[in-house]
Amino acid sequence: MKSVILTLGLLFSVVCLTHGQDLKSPNGDLNMHFELKKDGTPTYKLHYKNKAVVKTSALGLELKDDNKSLLDDFTISKTETATFNETWKPVWGEEESIRNHYNELAVTLTQKETERVMIVRFRLFDEGLGFRYEFPAQKNLVYFTIKEERSEFAMTGDHTAFWIPGDYDTQEYDYTESKLSEIRGFYEGAVTENLSQTSFSPTGVQTSLIMKTDDGLYLNLHEAALINYSCMHLNLDDKNMVFQSWLTPDANGDKGYMQAPAKSPWRTIMVSDDTRDILASKMTLNLNDPCAIEDTSWIKPVKYIGVWWEMITGKGAWQYTDELPAVQLGVTDYSKVTPNKTHSANNTKVKRYIDFASEHGFDAVLVEGWNVGWEDWFGHSKDYVFDFVTPYPDFNVEEIHAYAKSKGIEMMMHHETSASVRNYERHMDEAYQFMNDHGYKSVKSGYVGDILPRGENHYNQWIVNHYQYAIEKAVDYKIMVNAHEAVRPTGICRTYPNLIGNESARGTEYQSFGGSKPNHVTVLPFTRLIGGPMDYTPGIFEMDISKLNPENNSHVNSTIANQLALYVTMYSPLQMAADLPEHYEQFMDAFQFIKDVAIDWDESKYLEAEPGHYITVARKEKGSNNWFVGNVNGNDTRTSNISLDFLEKGKKYEAIIYADAKDAHYRTNPQAYTINKKKVTSKTKLSQVSVPGGGYAISIKEVK
Template identity: 30%
Template structure:
């Protein structure tokens, strides 16, 4: 990735000390992490987290349980402390902001057991302005031969009264429950609100050679508000091994969690792809008929309507789960895996050439079985065909082996100039900073399940706290439960550099509706993002900037409400023309109105139940002497 850094590194080595408590504070002094070693009893290591002077986490456990070895959690002493600070920023290939700040203070605490076998463990804590992160390191040492971690004993001991939004299964629904009531294998991210109204999102970043984490209740010294990490299988390691980062984004309101979600990216390595000009985020449509004729029709529509890609989805090379299906050969079948004698034919090379002449690229779906068997063969083949990207489906996720396999998939795709949109269970851990060809992923209860407005108003503050999700917004299907304008606003609210629109829809009269001019122009990546207002499961209003223009999306749950949009986010002294899309009184059509706006404008927007508002704000004059 392109980088723009201002570094201030201040490593300080503190000799081994007798102090049983060590802390690190964020650069803005608002977040504090305290690491403790019990001075009595079994000398367990714990950590606490404070936000703006209020305690968010009570002393919470740390450590590991190994296969064939004693638990590594107790009888520690501190042998050294290393402190350093980082001040800087970096410019992504694409993102929700033009530049991401990266400021933190870090402390590495070196521990050793006082009892045999005197194993060593380092814990690295980082206090960012946006939240906290920590991970474990296993130094090279005689006492630690190759090992197998059966359980990570990290816990999160909330202060009493904490509530969480639980979700199970990678495409599940979210429910607000008391923290002690969550069950086994609750998915991350986990959004939390404390009794003191501290909002937080627990997640994991920097995932590579380590199992996926879930959370579950219990595991601590009390049963009040304690949750703990549950790994998807064992982790095998040796000296020099490091775990994933455990991360907590923190804020005063739900919108802070989305605005600060770049914290996840900051926990990953900088980009390794030297030339990134071929990575071009964009909007896409699906060819669900899988024919040359239909793909060309879609390409013609795409060229006129601002769509950048067409995807040939499942069944273009045979049944996706078939033992004999080969994704290097065309073999179109129906949804039941049966051949279609009267199919009009599919010629991918012809489609690619036609798309190229119209400025439209082609993506291909490949199921996990095809990737597991043929990855090294099909990636160079697709590159030779001129394919722009792939959509891996139903990839195995979670275990140490499959986590590493997924990273290898993205890395190998980059070697052949293929963008990637991973579907089904995969969720972001920040890998797209290192490999920006990973433009998006699913891992969300999205449009294909026809979710209601209550669910949609939760997503910005739960799933999107860790980055992009391929929600696959639809517009014309009769089973969609929300109003026209609610649907229209979703590509503004839901960030996805690969925005797959009109999912499972066949071109028809609906796709020429006048309000879809907004989808023709709406960007998929942004220079700035501001959550103007919102409450989880009630409503959300988000403003995003591209260049000098702004887009605002607002949605409400099953209740009607009136929202007030203060346009103070606009550049002072500049003039703008706003196109405002709202539902008519009967939710049968979309009203389109235009008006002049500036930074002093206040817009009053009544929303129907399950409704929304979408606004395009185009600059007409900009005073470059004024700062935005």
């Protein structure tokens, strides 16, 4: 279903200067007002149910080496309005179909002195506003360099926010909850150590940013369709409570090189008095272009295990030997060195994982540390660090491929680039062809460390274009991409659904690096997941890391029930059971939920939600009448009360409830859980206690 209604209007600039332009959402709850100031500065403001949520905020771009920026001196030469309403089907997702319904206003601005033309396009959905800048082909604006984008988001008060520090190179931070006015005071403590990081301001934060007003409204600031542009951060003027856009610079300090015709990403503002609307919104996806891949039959959700967690915890090693101080590919002879006894990616161990995956119904096995070069891969500003095709002596690619195929298991490739993007692009065709030749249908890529070429940042325009190049090149080889340490997602998975996952946030690995806050997973769906699914790597059952590695005293700040619930609350078509097989074998009754839970859905219901406190989600398995429910809890014990009215009326179901035991606690007793079976219908109401860092997971299957 698709309908578009266009209304075109040519208005004299003098009329627009005095009257402005209004745009309402389809349901009428949101109203956006555009207006030019007397000096020709474009502005907008936003109301929700007749209440201001964004005060008058300026728009425009500051240009480099130019006497006249695109900030003021504008007149309105044309306005166009449109209504758009369609339903489209994602290749994978939380819903079987998605409605894309908005009202649009496009304002064409002409700068009096330069005669340059810029269009500001607004799209107003029921749950929020998107706007972007467009630069038509024109003789007076062809090539230009952005010094800074000057989009503003003027807040109406000192809201409570869950934020991470603005950083050009990483999003791997725990969230801080504070008032906007308190960001400056908390900032230094919020900047924790990372292998690559570049902060820029004591009030700089990253999107997606979730906030709550004193009168109970929820706001989310983010961006959509980040293509050929620098990633946007937000810098807070904490005297006036105004966020200003702050783009990621390149090695020269420039923020974007543009050639008209061109356009910016969408800047998004979601608003609701019910936080569940923020979680359920598909606005970010809807602001991206439709799928660009004609044949998507090869793109399929994946549930996998992997040789990974033991290296993250220090139990095993990526490198083959401890004898080499340095490696030169094509020169170093591994047959002349003594292998260590901790290299994890060996034939025997990998076959053990393949057997486990086959026995328990998984799709794939990831293996990290299989390829030569790990002995000196990090910290040396080394360009040619991996070739992505040469295995260590104890990993036989052909033998493993044949063994996995005999067991009905796919292998998942790992490409760590060591942040040397030129080297990766140099080898990409050969590496992807190698995957095709050996049955690898998906790749986990990594960008750990400072970017090479030196001085570039993980999130500037040039590197953003590299990530996009990797996704599009992968289409040529029918390969799905799961990019770690890359720029945060902005809904591009709609256009390129082979982007099946990203990390781009503080994932489970940090539980072995000292731990994450127990309420971390109650924040991520409101922030990081707004742009797309995350490869969070849940499913840890052994919380005491010292039992894997006596030299690592970290603790996983979660209960087993919480870990199970993550498969529902942290939506992703790419889900890993991240722990070691032997740990699952100790708790096979709990592991059953991981085996059963779906990874692709026809319907999703957000039952309860409060950022930083709790989330409860119900999802209906694609092509089935089975439902799965997940609840993750924050810092305090809480009773969750839900109705199962989403079940089909008149039918009977059996629910298996995996819950925290009464004495469970993420720190002191994380492995205490209960499993109960119960007959349920659409009339059933459930009450369940979730402990700190805990939760529950429910499998609901129809009784025939």
